[in-house]
Amino acid sequence: MHHLIRAAAGIHAADQLLLAALPLIGGLVLHLEPSGIAALVAMPGFAWLLASLPAGVLVDRWPRHRVLLLAAGLVLGGQLAAMLGLPLGAGALGLAALLASLGTVIFVLAAGATVPVLAAREGFAGANAKLELARAGASLLAPILAGWCAARGLGVLALGLGALGSVAALLATRGLPALPPPPARHAPILQGLKEGAGFLARQPLLRAVFGCALCWNFGFFAWLAAVVPYALNVAGLSAASTGAAQAGYGLGMLLGAASAPWLLRGTAPALVLLGGPGVSVLAAPLLLGAPGAASLALAAFLLGFGPMQWAIAQVSLRQAVTPPELLGRVGASLQLAIYGVRPLGALSAGAVMAAWGPGAGIALAGCAFLASFLVSAASPLARLRVMPG
Secondary structure: OHHHHHHHHHHHHHHHHHHHHHHHHHHHHOOOOHHHHHHHHHHHHHHHHHHHHHHHHHHOOOOHHHHHHHHHHHHHHHHHHHHHHHHHOHHHHHHHHHHHHHHHHHHHHHHHHHHHHHOOHHHHHHHHHHHHHHHHHHHHHHHHHHHHHHHOOOHHHHHHHHHHHHHHHHHHHHOOOOOOOOOOOOOOHHHHHHHHHHHHHHOHHHHHHHHHHHHHHHHHHHHHHHHHHHHHHOOOOOHHHHHHHHHHHHHHHHHHHHHHHHHHHHOOHHHHHHHHHHHHOOHHHHHHHOOOHHHHHHHHHHHHHHHHHHHHHHHHHHHHHOOHHHHHHHHHHHHHHHHHHHHHHHHHHHHHHHHHOHHHHHHHHHHHHHHHHHHHHOOHHHHOOOOOO
């Protein structure tokens, strides 16, 4: 298991450094307009829409250590291509970022399907928490490193550090034991995808997770679109204060991941699966009621802490109730929906803010967080006392 955790740390370091570096390179090095920066930043997001379903099929057909090796190789190739393509302009950089993110998509799905092979059922939450700690740590540190590099005119150095992370991931995946392919019959690809989506739709617990995730991710990207305009134009914060306050999100993720296994051992899963979206509901009223750096930092912390615990609980639940031969495709179906709804959240917040101002965008996010809680509270998740055996 420790090889998989080290590989995840390298992959997420590479991914988060790339995501943090792209807007800085776009603005400071390539001198793009805001619309050009937005297009550049959007390229990694397209990878989740393009690759989730094919990656799910791949995970369910190939030995998973080979899938993880392929994923790490794609991330490394994309990082190197980004370094080499930077002098060629935004188009080359965006395509390289897309390639690297394709590798990240495949890795995340394969890692989630590999945990049940490497860990006992009672250890799912602890293993998933360690994988999420790797992501949380990268999310906290990458913007700091990328900003430090960009401030010194060394944007390409951030890409180089990302390439080193992907090299570390590639070496770690080579240490994994040979994992046999899942016991799947190789149905036609479209039929296989239908099987994964069908299982997700029929399983009551996963169907509730799906609904909660759709509402929450819509709300989170509405929040991301609205929070900076609100902080700068309504709360009167400086750019530096806004950035520092938003670091509360990464801190919340770290503490949420560290505490989730302990909480899941000592309480009913329902508490965590309701608490994640429930805590999120507090963020919008907190910021709207008392605009300022402290309230923004606390709201960001809540959005990192509770939902991170929820994420670990729902992945552990999915691993427990999904047949091994469907893990990749079920995860891919869920992931495609989540990443498909995110742009809708951001665009909806933009339309609402254009009509009624940044506060309305924050309120829209709060309504979506409330919907995510209500979906969970009205579902079998609210009655889940123990993880399914």
